[in-house]
Amino acid sequence: MPVAIVTDSTASLPPEVAAERGIVVVPLQVVIGATVYDEGADGATPELVATALREWKPVSTSRPSPAALLEVYEEAAAAGATEILSVHLSGEMSGTFESAQLAARDASVRVVAVDTRQVGIATGFAALAAADTVAAGGTVDDAAEAARRRSGASSSLFYVDTLEYLRRGGRIGAAAALLGGALAVKPLLQIQDGRVASLERVRTAGRALARLEELAVQAAGHGPVDVGVAHLASPERAVDLAGRLAERLEANLDGREVWCGELGAVLGAHVGPGMLAVCVAPRD
Structure with a gap:
C-alpha cells in the first residue's frame, strides 16, 4: 500500500483489527521496579500493571524512541x-508524538505525524478513520485530516476510584483542583485540550457510573457514532455499561457493536484499578 498507517499501543486497537486494516502498532514501555516491558500480550499486560499498583511497586511508562519509530x-x-x-x-500526555516528529526527519519517505490530542480508543478510532480514507483512495494528507477531524470530534470520559495514580504519574493536568477533596468525591474526568480535566464531582461510585452513561448518551447526540468502553480490573462494570449503551444508542450504532475491553498497560499505569472509560466518536 502506497500510504502506510502507524499508531502506538495506547490506541487500544485489538491486534486482529490492526492486522486486518494494515495498521502498524508501535509499543510504548512500562517500567515496573527495574524491569522494562513492551506493552502487549507478551510483555506489560493490564493484569501485570494492576497487580503492581496494588502492591505499591514503582510503576512508570516510557515513550518509544525516535530510533524505534524510524x-x-x-x-x-x-x-x-x-x-x-x-x-x-x-x-x-506523552513524548510519543515528539519521537514521531524526530523520526520523520530522518525517514527515507515522507512521514506525516498527527497528534490526536486524545488517549486510548479515541486515538484508535482516529487511526481507523485514516485507514478508511486510504482504503477509499485518499492521500496521506486526506488521511491525516480525517484522523484530526475524528479525534477532535470524539469525547473521552472516564471515572477513577482515586486520583492517586494520576497524581503519582504527573498526568492529572487541569483536574488537580480535585485533589483537596478527593476523599469526599468520585471524580468524573475528561480529555480536554489534550490533557486530563475535571468534568464533574459525584458522591458515590454508583452515581458516578450512572452519570458516565448519561454523559456518553448526550455526547452521541442523534448522529452515527462508534463507542468504546475500557476498564482496568473492573470487567463486570464495563460489560454492564457497554450493554446499556448498546441498548440506548442502538439507532446511532446502526448494527455496530460497542467495543469493550481492558485498558492497555501504559494508560492503566496512570489511572489505576477500577477505572472505567467511555469514548464516543462521531462518524463522518
Missing part, C-alpha cells in the same frame, strides 16, 4: 510504502 518507518518503506501517516496519543 525503524518502523523504514520497514514500511521497504515493504512498498511511499508515504506514512503516524497517528499518536496526545503530545500533552
Whole structure:
C-alpha cells in the first residue's frame, strides 16, 4: 500500500483489527521496579500493571524512541510504502508524538505525524478513520485530516476510584483542583485540550457510573457514532455499561457493536484499578 498507517499501543486497537486494516502498532514501555516491558500480550499486560499498583511497586511508562519509530518507518518503506501517516496519543500526555516528529526527519519517505490530542480508543478510532480514507483512495494528507477531524470530534470520559495514580504519574493536568477533596468525591474526568480535566464531582461510585452513561448518551447526540468502553480490573462494570449503551444508542450504532475491553498497560499505569472509560466518536 502506497500510504502506510502507524499508531502506538495506547490506541487500544485489538491486534486482529490492526492486522486486518494494515495498521502498524508501535509499543510504548512500562517500567515496573527495574524491569522494562513492551506493552502487549507478551510483555506489560493490564493484569501485570494492576497487580503492581496494588502492591505499591514503582510503576512508570516510557515513550518509544525516535530510533524505534524510524525503524518502523523504514520497514514500511521497504515493504512498498511511499508515504506514512503516524497517528499518536496526545503530545500533552506523552513524548510519543515528539519521537514521531524526530523520526520523520530522518525517514527515507515522507512521514506525516498527527497528534490526536486524545488517549486510548479515541486515538484508535482516529487511526481507523485514516485507514478508511486510504482504503477509499485518499492521500496521506486526506488521511491525516480525517484522523484530526475524528479525534477532535470524539469525547473521552472516564471515572477513577482515586486520583492517586494520576497524581503519582504527573498526568492529572487541569483536574488537580480535585485533589483537596478527593476523599469526599468520585471524580468524573475528561480529555480536554489534550490533557486530563475535571468534568464533574459525584458522591458515590454508583452515581458516578450512572452519570458516565448519561454523559456518553448526550455526547452521541442523534448522529452515527462508534463507542468504546475500557476498564482496568473492573470487567463486570464495563460489560454492564457497554450493554446499556448498546441498548440506548442502538439507532446511532446502526448494527455496530460497542467495543469493550481492558485498558492497555501504559494508560492503566496512570489511572489505576477500577477505572472505567467511555469514548464516543462521531462518524463522518
